[in-house]
Amino acid sequence: MSNAPVYEIDPQAFWADPYPDLKRMRTDCPVAFVPQLGATLLTRRDDIFVNEKKIDVFSSDQPEGLMTVLMGQNMMRKDGDAHMADRKAIFPTISPKTVQQVWTAQFRAAAEKVLDGLAAQGGCDLVRDYAMPVSGEALKSITGLSNMTAAEMDRVSQGMIDGCANYAGDPDVEANCHACTAAIDACIDEMIPAKDAAPDMSLLSVQRRAGLSEGQVRANIKLAISGGQNEPRDAIAGTAWALLSHPEALARVRSGEVEWKHAFEEYARWISPIGMSPRRVARRYLLDDVTFEPEDRVFLMFGSGNRDAAVFANPDRFDLDQDISAAITFGAGPHFCAGAWAARALIGDVALPMLFERFPNLSLAGEGRFGGWAFRGPLEVRVTW
Template sequence: MAEAVKVVDDVTFEDLLANPYPVFKRVRDLGPVVKVEAANIMMVTRFDDIMAIERDPETFSSVNPQSLLNTVIGPNLMRKDGADHARERAAIDPSLRPGVVKRCWAEPMQAICADVISRIEHKGEAELFEDLAAPIAARALCDILGIDGVDWPTMVLWSQSLIDGSGNYSHNPEIARKAKEAARGVESAVNRMLPHHRDNPNASMLSSMLQAGQTTEQIYANIKVAIGGGLNEPRDSILTLILGLLQNPDQLARIRAEPSLWGQAFEEAVRWISPIGMYPRRLTRDVEISGTLVREGEQVGLCVGAANHDDRRFSDPEKFDVFREKKSHLAFGAGSHFCAGTWVSRALVSQIAVPMVFERLRNLRLKAPELVRVRGWVFRGPTHMPVVWDA
């Protein structure tokens, strides 16, 4: 007989925001699908269950008529399945493939990182969220999207406003207003750039969508997806990788002696603190997930952050260990919606930004470990990281 979904009702939303990993562990040990009242979601937290779900998109659909994401940014590729999704995905992929990243984006990303670092290099101290990671991630994204003339704080504001609007289940009017304003800002930037990309086909995402014959509505929506989903994560993973290495100087020393290890270090950082902790799927029929019955129409939260700490797969999962046994993780998701920005993020964070930080900020160290703040559960990363170095 199938088991019913268990319920956890003594965890607060603040517990999740402060540190979801103890909650994830408890939920993972309790059952394959557990309703967590504070988040109002049924969590799937085990690695193998999420992999199995992602192999069956007909049962576990990305389409959701109630999705606030669609309301806020318009019908977009993240909430589509099958051929509808594949067409829109094929329209953006040409600007994000590994070869294109190498040929077209590596050099501008290198120049952005060099510029951002040169502004702080002489100071001997900085707060790395605001002074380093946010400007690098936002400016790199502008180049890749093909948007000029928008400064990085505006990109950060748009990204956060769209994310907040997509999670605004309490219908807070101020959050809704800001999300609308951000959506209008993105649309007017797109309108301003379209003639240039029409006349000068290039590798940017905007140009790629035009070349694929996407409608203006599709372009608006998927550029908003990329702004909402392509800024925080590289920003947060830059900071997470730096944090992991500053807390583990022996690992840093080995990587600096053998730079081919930077890629491995990045994968460990996003496993350790996954920038996206959870994303949803909706059931198209009644189904058992490892013996627990979930009904048609229900939504489950695939907690990839939890799966990346599943001790059935990763030993000592709470530990940052670049040299752990090599195994794939779920930080970029899996299946047809696997992150489109994976290769650009790998290049930006592990080949360019973080190696340059350790190269140019000599003897980099945390100003005081207790000043570091890490927060969030659906999106998680360091939010405050003061450091010092020998200027």
């Protein structure tokens, strides 16, 4: 175990609002061992930015890690050549060109259908009724699992997310995660013949044409679902909440002075949908006065780094004038989020502008509720129009 200073947390309070604890850690013990999480946390932006690239020390290859055990060894849990081989294989699906030429039109069609269904209601929960189905329909297209409903996509994604953050070892959470991965495998089994007969740009089809093993194909699709559903869902609803909570910012975006994409990226700096990424220490290493030992568990706290006062002028505020060039929302090293282009298109080019265009009188109908630290987002955003 590392000799980092110990910092105690209340897990429930940390889940409800991790930022006060993270701020104290950045100031008092930026590299801290948190016994309730069984991990040493890196909380300063520059420490994360520099050390995420040192894969010989902070390895993503975690054979005993929760994600590997529960979902299989996907590309996110590989380093070096093995990681790059998987990344190269899936690139045709998520390249900027494919996003522009294939997926964006499908994103728009799905969002329009969801909005049509909401129009007569007069109000909704943006998380459940808009962001969830829009994100789910987009992910159905990208993965190739068109036989899964958007609600089922959301269910299995959440089950895997809960499983991967189950550091307390709750057996019910683990069992539900296994049930969710089994449901995904069943959908993959059903779609393989169709995709082989009529190849397309979906993740299932592209990986099979690239010759990846069945285990790799399945693990990478589960990875895409675990991150590609909840993060866009939370960012769509969360950015809408942030803009509705800051009318002057919304007016600037609506006027065209500020791009929707910029509003999304400032929100994602402020409330990082991916708050943490785990690593395994591969060899003894000294960082400042802390010595890491092999097999130590380390958490790179992106949500903390994105609020580092040494880097950002107004770290704890949603501020469209903020310089966000140093944000590490999508990661900082070789594991930079492969789905970043798709996320930017879905959220910034489609979901947000279409929502506010359809409902020009959109307004909040209560306080937004947020939760999470490894993955963070709104639990409910009620609106009327």
